[in-house]
Amino acid sequence: MSADAAAALLTCVESFADTALALFADRYGPEPSPRLATWLDARTRQPLRMPSEDGTGGEMILSNLGNQLNFLRTLAGLSALTGRARYRERALEICRHALRHGRRRGMLLWGNHAAVDLCSRRPVFLAVKGKVHELKSHYPPYDLLREAAPEAFDEMVAACWRAHVYDWARLDFSRHGRMDLPDSPLPPAPWGAHYVGGDIFFIGGGLTFINAGSDLYYAAASLSRLSNRPAPLTWARRLMGRYEETRHPRTGMSGYTFSSIFDKSDPERKRSGDRALKQFREQFPEHDPKEGTLTTTGALRAIAATSALCRLRLARDLGAPAGAAFGHSAAADQLAYGKWAYDSADSTFHPVFTDGFRLTGQRIAQSGYYGPAGQVFAPRSGDGLFFWAYAAGWRFCRDEALWTIARNIGLHAGLGEIGARPGERPRLTPPPGPDSPAWCFGLLELDEEFPGAGFLPAATDLAQRIIAERFHEGLFAAKDAPVVGADAIEAVALLHVAARLTGRTEAAPVFCSSSPLTPLSGWTREGDAGV
Numbered sequence: 312m313s314a315d316a317a318a319a320l321l322t323c324v325e326s327f328a329d330t331a332l333a334l335f336a337d338r339y340g341p342e343p344s345p346r347l348a349t350w351l352d353a354r355t356r357q358p359l360r361m362p363s364e365d366g367t368g369g370e371m372i373l374s375n376l377g378n379q380l381n382f383l384r385t386l387a388g389l390s391a392l393t394g395r396a397r398y399r400e401r402a403l404e405i406c407r408h409a410l411r412h413g414r415r416r417g418m419l420l421w422g423n424h425a426a427v428d429l430c431s432r433r434p435v436f437l438a439v440k441g442k443v444h445e446l447k448s449h450y451p452p453y454d455l456l457r458e459a460a461p462e463a464f465d466e467m468v469a470a471c472w473r474a475h476v477y478d479w480a481r482l483d484f485s486r487h488g489r490m491d492l493p494d495s496p497l498p499p500a501p502w503g504a505h506y507v508g509g510d511i512f513f514i515g516g517g518l519t520f521i522n523a524g525s526d527l528y529y530a531a532a533s534l535s536r537l538s539n540r541p542a543p544l545t546w547a548r549r550l551m552g553r554y555e556e557t558r559h560p561r562t563g564m565s566g567y568t569f570s571s572i573f574d575k576s577d578p579e580r581k582r583s584g585d586r587a588l589k590q591f592r593e594q595f596p597e598h599d600p601k602e603g604t605l606t607t608t609g610a611l612r613a614i615a616a617t618s619a620l621c622r623l624r625l626a627r628d629l630g631a632p633a634g635a636a637f638g639h640s641a642a643a644d645q646l647a648y649g650k651w652a653y654d655s656a657d658s659t660f661h662p663v664f665t666d667g668f669r670l671t672g673q674r675i676a677q678s679g680y681y682g683p684a685g686q687v688f689a690p691r692s693g694d695g696l697f698f699w700a701y702a703a704g705w706r707f708c709r710d711e712a713l714w715t716i717a718r719n720i721g722l723h724a725g726l727g728e729i730g731a732r733p734g735e736r737p738r739l740t741p742p743p744g745p746d747s748p749a750w751c752f753g754l755l756e757l758d759e760e761f762p763g764a765g766f767l768p769a770a771t772d773l774a775q776r777i778i779a780e781r782f783h784e785g786l787f788a789a790k791d792a793p794v795v796g797a798d799a800i801e802a803v804a805l806l807h808v809a810a811r812l813t814g815r816t817e818a819a820p821v822f823c824s825s826s827p828l829t830p831l832s833g834w835t836r837e838g839d840a841g842v
Contacts, residue, residue, distance in 0.1 A: 316771050317812035320805045321393055323778050328389055328398060330785030331382060331797040339372055339429040345401075345408040346374040347382070348429060349828075350794045356784075358429075359794055364438055364835050371428040371435060371834060376409050377421035378828045380451050382797040384820035387455055388806040391818035406459035410467060415490050417470025418444040423828060425490065434837040436490075442837075444474060444488030447522040448617045448826040450624070453533040461538075468534045468543070469501040475527060477516045479504035482553050483570055484527065485517030502542035506549055511556045512603055514583050515570040521610075522826070524550055525618035532625050532637070544633065551622070551640055557603050557665070563647035564665040566603030567610035590679030598664040605670075606652070607662050607681065608691040615648040615660075616700040617824050623703045624823035642708040645701060649716045658723035659690035660697070693720035695749030696824065702756040705733070717753070726750065729757060729766075739769040747777050748804035752822070755811055767811055774808040777801050798827055 334356060335347040348358040350373070360370040383402045390399035413420050413427055415434055420427050422445040424437040436442050457464040474488035528547035535544035557566035574584035591600035598604070606614065619641035626638030652663045662670040670688040678684045693716075701717035704710075711733065718729050727739040739754075751770050758766035781787050787799035803822050810819035 313812040316775075317809040320774055320778075320809040320812075321389070323782060324385060324802050324805050324809075325389060325393065325395075326785055327782070327787060327799065327802050328382075328385060332401065334786075335797050337374065337429050340432050344412075344429075344432075345404045346413075346427065346429060347379055347405065347797060349373045349375045349378050349426070350796050351786075353788060353792050353795045361832060361834060363428075363435075364833055370430065371836065372430055373426045373435065373834065374429050375421055375426040375828065376405070376413065376419060377423075377446060377449060377451075378796055378798050379405070380449060380798065381800055381803050381822075381825060383455055384452050384822060385799070385802040385806065387452065388803070388810075388818065388820035391820075392806060392809060392813070392815065402455055403459045406456045410456065410460040410463035414463075414467065414470075415442075415444075416474060416492065417466055418474060418488055418490060419467060422446045422449070423831075424487070426834070428836055431836060435834045436837065437831060438833045438835045440487070442489075442491040444471065444490050445486055445523070446526045447486060447520070448613065448621075448824065449526060450529050450621050450823050450825060452821060453530065453537065454821065457534075457537045465534060465538055468530045471530060472527060472546070473501060475517075475523070480507040481509050481513060481515070482506070482519075482550055483513070483515035483517050484519055484524070484550075486520055486523035502540075502546055506546075508549075508553075511553065511566075511569045512601055513570050514573050514581060516573065516580070517570065518572055518602075519553070519568045519570045520613075521554055521567055521618050522613045524554065525613075525621045529621050529625065532629065536629055544629075547625075548636060551637065555640055555643075558643075558647070559604075559665040559667070562651050562665060562667045563643060564606065564651055564663065564667075565614060565644055565647070566601075566665060567606055567614060568603045570603070571601060586680035590675075590677055590681055594676045595664070595668075598666055598668050600664070604665045605662075605681070606648075606665060608660055608689075611648055611652060611660050611662070612691075612696070615645045616696045617826070619645055619700050620703060620823045623700075623707055624821070626707060628821070638707040642704045642710065642713065645704045645713055645716075646710060649701070649712060653693075653716060654690070655716075655719050658693040658720050660693060661690040662688045693723065695724070695746035695753065698724070698726070699749045699753035699756065699824075702753045706756055706760055709733075727769075734761065737765045737769070739765060747773055747780075748800045749824075751777075751804040751808060755807055758811060759816065767808075770808050771812065774805050777804065796827075798825075800825065800827075 337344045337346040350359040358372045386398040386402035424440045424443050424445050428435045476484045528550045531543040532547040553569045557569050571583045571585035573580040574582040587600045587602045587605045622637040622641035626634035651667050652661045673688045675682050675686045698720045701713050705713040729737045754766045754770040787801040788795040807819045
């Protein structure tokens with residue numbers, strides 16, 4: 312029965328891969344390339360054409376590898392589970408071409424603000440942001456990228472850190488890596504800079520958001536693991552440690568950022584331009600309002616769910632003792648926010664100051680970055696991503712407080728009972744919903760600890776439901792979606808379930824959540840030669 316269920320899931324994913332490779336293939340420039348288009352018009356199933364806003368007219372078809380990372384995982388996972396090598400070979404071809412022909416100043420043209428136009432072969436950038444590199448909570452499949460082109464991959468990660476980090480001594484960095492500076496060779500030892508550390512919440516030049524910071528330390532730690540070099544791992548630990556230094560001494564809650572950006576009207580850059588301070592210094596003076604002490608529900612999700620899953624993945628990949636610090640860091644954040652910001656009565660996470668003061672119900676007095684005057688802070692319900700993160704956190708540290716939160720999230724969402732205590736037999740009824748793949752991953756975490764208890768059948772049922780609700784004409788998408796991409800988390804989830812059903816968990820593609828992009832408008836072509 313398990314073999315039949317796994318075969319059905321793999322058949323679906325293979326059909327998806329074949330369809331996507333055909334529909335998204337690049338045949339729009341002077342000659343075909345390994346690149347893929349990023350989006351299709353859901354109605355016509357033709358690549359989405361976007362107007363160029365560089366003044367030259369014409370249309371663009373964007374290719375953005377940052378929005379194809381799950382598809383790369385899917386291709387590699389298919390080969391591992393079916394034995395059909397062509398899928399992995401295609402993924403490696405895409406990665407190799409990107410590393411050799413799709414970089415600027417060492418960094419890949421991908422993410423929220425950079426891409427390649429398939430029609431002209433030129434780099435394109437989001438006009439309102441300039442020529443910058445950005446990844447936020449994407450956690451790419453670095454094993455594939457390095458296998459494709461080892462030297463280029465190593466250079467890419469080093470170039471990424473060099474462009475994002477403004478001050479290595481205290482790790483002031485920006486989520487925007489500067490692609491508009493002149494090319495220059497990397498120093499002989501790019502990871503040999505001097506580190507001092509120092510006070511947190513310093514006034515700096517960047518916005519040290521954890522959704523970008525976690526991608527930076529994930530990249531450096533992955534480079535260290537794959538190249539067997541210790542220095543990048545040292546810097547990954549240092550960057551993670553900066554967030555740990557923000558933990559409030561009473562609550563243990565850490566901040567979304569560890570610095571404050573300077574006031575742009577101050578030519579000496581010594582005055583803070585912190586947006587939380589500007590908006591709330593008069594309303595909440597006793598709570599030391601800063602962007603690193605005010606945790607919205609979105610920031611909480613990044614700290615206790617998305618980046619926590621990243622750190623737990625690093626703990627697993629690096630192994631003990633090298634990865635232990637990452638896992639303990641994630642669990643500490645989850646425990647602190649679970650204690651101070653989570654309400655078990657209705658399974659909601661609340662916006663808070665890291666000193667423990669809950670903002671739920673507070674009306675904003677002055678308009679600003681966090682909302683207009685009159686808007687009321689509100690909580691958000693626990694969902695599949697939080698369930699997965701807290702289940703993974705429990706697996707790492709075995710603290711029953713994390714199990715209790717995962718259990719409570721499941722109960723309130725309609726998942727059923729995972730067990731009042733670890734090891735008790737579950738009674739599950741997987742819920743449908745837009746975050747169904749995340750529920751799959753959470754159930755599989757628990758199945759790895761308690762095989763035969765009932766978590767795998769529930770994950771399988773949910774995988775079958777994903778196919779019934781989201782798989783249409785060879786692609787995964789909501790029925791009313793105007794555009795569709797190949798970056799389907801659903802396919803990755805199905806591969807993970809199939810791997811578990813066949814007892815081949817090691818063949819499942821590495822995945823620790825991702826942040827899909829949306830087809831923004833306002834792109835401009837660069838005038839230089841194509842890539």
